[in-house]
Amino acid sequence: MxxxxxxxxxxxxxxxxxxxxxxxxxxxxxxxxxxxxxxxxxxxxxxxxxxxxxxxxxxxxxxxxxxxxxxxxxxxxxxxxxxxxxxxxxxxxxxxxxxxxxxxxxxxxxxxxxxxTKEATENNTVKFLAIKKRGRIQLVPIKDVIYIKGAGTYTELFLTDGTKELHDKSLEKLEQLLSHSFERIHKSYLVKMSEITNISVASGSKYMAQLRNGLRIPIGRTKYKDLKAKWI
Missing domain, CATH: 3.40.50.2300 (Response regulator)
Incomplete structure (x- = not known):
């Protein structure tokens, strides 16, 4: 440390x-x-x-x-x-x-x-994610984030307007901060639970989460049962 x-x-x-x-x-x-x-x-x-x-x-x-x-x-x-x-x-x-x-x-x-741990404190309701952009700090409202994808030691934030932004925190660190509204559905994805419209099993026994914007994101095999229970 x-x-x-x-x-x-x-x-x-x-x-x-x-x-x-x-x-x-x-x-x-x-x-x-x-x-x-x-x-x-x-x-x-x-x-x-x-x-x-x-x-x-x-x-x-x-x-x-x-x-x-x-x-x-x-x-x-x-x-x-x-x-x-x-x-x-x-x-x-x-x-x-x-x-x-x-x-x-x-x-x-x-x-x-x-x-x-993933334990959230009582008041831990993150409303913004601060990103570095063009030499300045920009606050991205959590309400505009649909899902987050791991990109090595960084993460990509996918937003409601179709754009994406890079964050310096790892997926693991963001998972600790966002556990109140996002779910780790795959080793590479954190998804806002309210954005999931359907959970299905695709060909080849692949589990998928359908989002409001039409995108489909993979669900890890070990995450499927737990996610489905929370989503229902």
């Missing part, structure tokens, strides 16, 4: 680091700390990270200035903040979890565990 802590209070940053080291142990490869948005952006741009732990108030500046950029990257973002009223907005932008201050090691470990 390569982790970046973005926190302007040194005492809290050291506490987060101490707890993080205790939780990950030998699994922690590196941990860095930044107390400014600008420095954090530089670190993100120059390093391959697995996780960013972000405060939402950095020397009077809003952490959302960094959040939109962070959630478009390949790593997960967990917010650690006293501003509980901003939790829903943070989840809407695609954070993995929101840890309210004050917190303990058990709560932090719970957030870290979400990196390895």
């Amino acid at each position: 390569k982790i970046l802590i973005v926190e302007d209070e040194s005492r809290i940053a050291k506490r987060i680091e101490r707890m993080t080291r205790a939780i990950f142990g030998d699994g922690l490869q590196s941990i860095q700390h930044s107390n400014t948005l600008q420095e954090a952006m530089t670190i993100i741009g120059n390093n391959k990270l697995d996780l960013v732990l972000l405060d939402l108030n950095l020397n009077g500046r809003s952490g959302f200035e960094l959040l939109t950029t962070a959630v478009s990257e390949s790593f997960h973002t967990i917010v650690i903040s006293a501003y509980k009223d901003q939790a829903i907005t943070a989840f809407e932008h695609g954070v993995l979890d929101f840890v309210p201050k004050p917190f303990n090691q058990e709560r932090l470990a719970q957030a870290f565990n979400r990196m390895h």
Whole structure:
């Protein structure tokens, strides 16, 4: 694990680091700390990270200035903040979890565990997926996403207007964020459940999902029974 802590209070940053080291142990490869948005952006741009732990108030500046950029990257973002009223907005932008201050090691470990499970938090209702396009960050509304296809370490978002966009997160990471409305129906596909109009068995015992736009997407053999039960 390569982790970046973005926190302007040194005492809290050291506490987060101490707890993080205790939780990950030998699994922690590196941990860095930044107390400014600008420095954090530089670190993100120059390093391959697995996780960013972000405060939402950095020397009077809003952490959302960094959040939109962070959630478009390949790593997960967990917010650690006293501003509980901003939790829903943070989840809407695609954070993995929101840890309210004050917190303990058990709560932090719970957030870290979400990196390895599909368990959704109560407020995890992502409304946007942030993508990098022409050097800028663009927010794609979840309501416009029909399905998502894995493309190696990246993913392709297929939209209602017939276009597609590239996202830096893997299919596995997006599955963790979108488990409330999307279903992994195949090793290469995440599909919005509300877009499925029919599930059938094609020739050669191939399972297929028919979408509202007429497209047919393969269903993995191990996914068929579970998907059909959820769809009905």
